[in-house]
């Protein structure tokens with residue numbers, strides 16, 4: 001059965017936007033959603049405090065776009081081939097990603113239709129999923145195959161109790177899912193990104209490292225921090241001074257733009273005195289187009305995917321809310337598929353450098369969270385040249401929450 005047919009038969013959670021908005025109890029929030037209007041970044045103010053602190057906002061975000069837009073869930077190399085799977089969760093929604101018997105990529109809610117246990121845990125290879133609670137059994141296409149002690153249940157139809165499928169697509173090695181019953185095609189959300197960045201040939205890079213960072217910060221503050229470079233010479237002063245990161249010495253040359261569903265920041269690489277770039281040939285991806293050799297990029301793609309990419313490394317972000325005030329950030333490290341790039345020395349150099357940059361942000365952001373929780377903060381303006389990405393992110397979020405998109 002085609003996935004679209006299956007999804008259309010699923011009794012999806014009720015997601016009537018108007019009904020959800022009408023049920024909001026918080027008067028401040030209800031009024032903000034009702035009266036919000038798009039405004040130029042040269043005049044707009046950022047979110048009021050409650051957008052970063054309210055449990056009601058967090059639950060709305062889960063209902064109205066984390067479960068309705070294309071979200072990043074993981075890398076294809078987390079699947080080892082046919083009959084393999086991995087589990088994850090985004091915004092506390094458990095998901096199961098599968099490569100089935102034919103190697104077809106599938107994704108399901110990782111929830112047993114019997115009594116809601118996860119049908120799979122961790123990752124691995126298997127021919128069947130056996131629920132760890134009462135041992136209902138499912139094949140890798142999500143069909144219910146075994147139900148112990150159900151012989152006497154009247155008119156039991158296994159096909160009514162298959163796993164709940166969700167849409168799944170990949171862009172290069174990056175896997176995205178959409179849990180909506182009907183959704184915009186993934187290509188429409190990606191827009192120009194493949195044309196801009198498929199030259200990296202990210203499928204050929206090797207995923208060598210992954211780490212989960214946790215911060216007592218609302219997820220939006222983390223995304224916003226990653227969608228502007230206003231803070232970089234201040235927060236990352238110490239890393240800038242190392243002369244190792246691509247964006248040092250060129251702050252005024254950095255180009256920031258926000259379009260469609262993404263923010264894009266491009267930084268020309270510093271050159272040595274002979275006019276050559278600083279990368280060692282054995283550490284970079286062969287065959288990169290000149291444009292990608294000359295600058296590094298930060299992409300922040302609505303709502304939870306981002307990267308920092310340059311010729312020798314791509315760090316992929318999953319920004320995953322755990323509550324209204326706590327966020328998991330998974331960093332996955334990709335390097336070119338060469339022995340030198342994957343050598344322990346090179347990996348240690350890259351990981352140490354960028355971990356330090358991450359730590360500089362992670363030291364500051366919980367303090368910003370305390371700030372937005374303070375009665376002393378209302379809402380601030382945006383730097384017109386440096387914070388267009390934050391403005392676009394907030395616009396996208398409000399378009400979704402208020403039902404204008």
Ligand code: FES
Pocket residue numbers: 112113114115116117131132133134135136
């Ligand atoms: S919850 Fe899965 S078999 Fe009961």
Ligand SMILES: [Fe+2]
Pocket residue numbers: 225231232235236357361
């Ligand atoms: Fe930063």
